[in-house]
Amino acid sequence: MVAGGPVIGSPPATKRPMLDSEMLARDGVFEGVDLTALAAVEGTPLYVYSPAMIRTRYRALRHALAGLDAGICYAVKANGNRAVLELLAAEGSGADIVSGGELQRALRAGIAAERIVFSGVGKSVAEVEAALAAGVGRFNLESLAELETLQSVARRRGTVARASARINPDVDALTHAKISTGRAENKFGVSIGEARSWFASAQRWPDVRLDGLHMHIGSQLLSLEPMHEALARMADFARTLLAAGSELACIDVGGGLGVRYREGEKAPSAEEYAAAIRHALGWFEGRILVEPGRWLVAEAGLLLSRVLLEKQGDTRRFLVLDAAMNDLLRPSLYDAWHDIVPLPVDGSGPQERVAYDVVGPVCETGDTFATARQLPRCQAGQLVAILASGAYGASMASNYNSRPLPAEVFVDAGRYAVVRRRQTLDEMLAGEQSTADWTSP
Incomplete structure (x- = not known):
């Protein structure tokens, strides 16, 4: 892990979940x-x-999600320091990655490949090759071109890739415009209509097992109202797909939980966030993934x-x-x-x-x-x-x-x-x- 420095000061009497x-x-x-x-x-x-505060946050979220078949995939982009990743790996966390470099960071820190989801709007062929070689658990696909690329690379490698369609629910996250990712005009994801066509034509991509849904509407959410709205649209779409006979093994609700940056701000708690997920997806029998980043660190x-x-x-x-x-x-x-x-x-x-x-x-x-x-x-x-x-x-x-x-x-x-x-x-x-x-x- 990391080398210890000299002792400076006295140990605190108790651990605080937040900085005083x-x-x-x-x-x-x-x-x-x-x-x-x-x-x-x-x-x-x-x-x-x-590290104590990071660990406390992780455990609070894990506890809040208890009873659901849920997995936590830390968003590496928030802080990719190897020691941070090793700490979270020891807690059982997976990783949400958006590049080949983040893939290598997560693997070298000991995060199991099957607990890694590969997101991002522009995965290169080389990155897809590396991710398949490593055995990542899932690709979150954001365009038809990405789906075609994944099919081509998986076919060439003689493997079947598991994938989720990232839908764009067209929900205003009520956050800064540069970190809002769930509106129709944003570059992220595809419309529910396009995603529906992917599932209806899944046989066109025999080397891609399209059996999941993904969304991420933005970062630094201080209100859960946009999340409630997006989760409701995700749940409705999931029911539609299941009713049509599509396979659906995983729903990834993304991340985005905000934190307190200034006096007077109140961020959602892990319990409130988990309650919103339960309300919308408590009926779902597959795996639910969450992708916290900022909220943890x-x-x-x-x-x-x-x-x-x-x-x-x-x-x-x-x-x-x-x-x-x-x-x-x-x-x-x-x-x-x-x-x-x-x-x-x-x-x-x-x-x-x-x-x-x-x-x-x-x-x-x-x-x-x-x-x-x-x-x-x-x-x-x-x-x-x-x-x-x-x-x-x-x-x-x-x-x-x-x-x-x-x-x-x-x-x-x-x-x-x-x-x-x-x-x-x-x-x-x-x-x-x-x-x-x-x-x-």
Whole structure:
């Protein structure tokens, strides 16, 4: 697994299912680890994750689904760190993947191939070949072209591939437009009418066992109303297919459960989510799959950053951090909110509150984490924690502005373990080369 780091701080008396931001602001401690001491050893920017919180979330969902023939397939795109995947594999999780790279991550972390579902609108022939060779449990198909490709590759390999039709239920997920995936105008899935024609003509693809349905209407759902509507349409369609004599062994309801990013937000609980599934599909005798990603890992992680400087402009005051949009893209890409907590400084008492534009050093105006955010007055060298960064943080990071990727660590019971070391400049440049050698294709 991962190498252990030195003990920093004292073990917590109890495990908390969620990060306590007030305690973080007061003590600067996360899972018994002093974050100031941690940053002194491992540097910043630094992703810090609680495996205990991830495990607690997973077990809560598994318990909520008890009594259903249900499987949990973690959405690897949320956070594909090997240690995260190994933790979930040990809990019995499967994986929802969308690329050949994610396939290899899941397999190398010990997730059984038969517990892997391959989603995504653009699977290449090479990726389909690799997935069939590995023995993945199911393909979620999003177009007729994909169905034809799967048939061709499966025929060539002399195997039968199991597949589900991803339907687009044309339901507004009531989330950000860029993470809404269940409307008719979105690129994902096919209409119920097209899916019906696939099942009616299933004999055209003898090397594909089309015996499942799939949907995923979007991410960061804070209301279950869209899910209720989509599940109802899925259930009606499933009954129609069964009545017509089609085989239906699996219904995959996707993921999308939201999390709390800011004060006042209330996210659905595992129990509420499971109740919605039971209400719509309690009658179904086959396998039900769910694909949580963000819900399992987002609130279990934070991005630790150091203040570089404070800058007073003509009309705005800026707090410049050493973390940037290349480390955490969500605020720039989605205008997403993340709570920001300055960590305590030795000897400092209560600080006046200041309206900051919290920004990074990247040469883009979009390199902004928060605008006019009221925070205690900060000083150069002080640490801040950007909360709920465990999902779509490190997994979306880049080398923009030639910035090496940040390190990632687990913290637990006063100890830490590096689960991804900080990228060096040489590692970042390793794949590049001069034009000394020219050739013809």
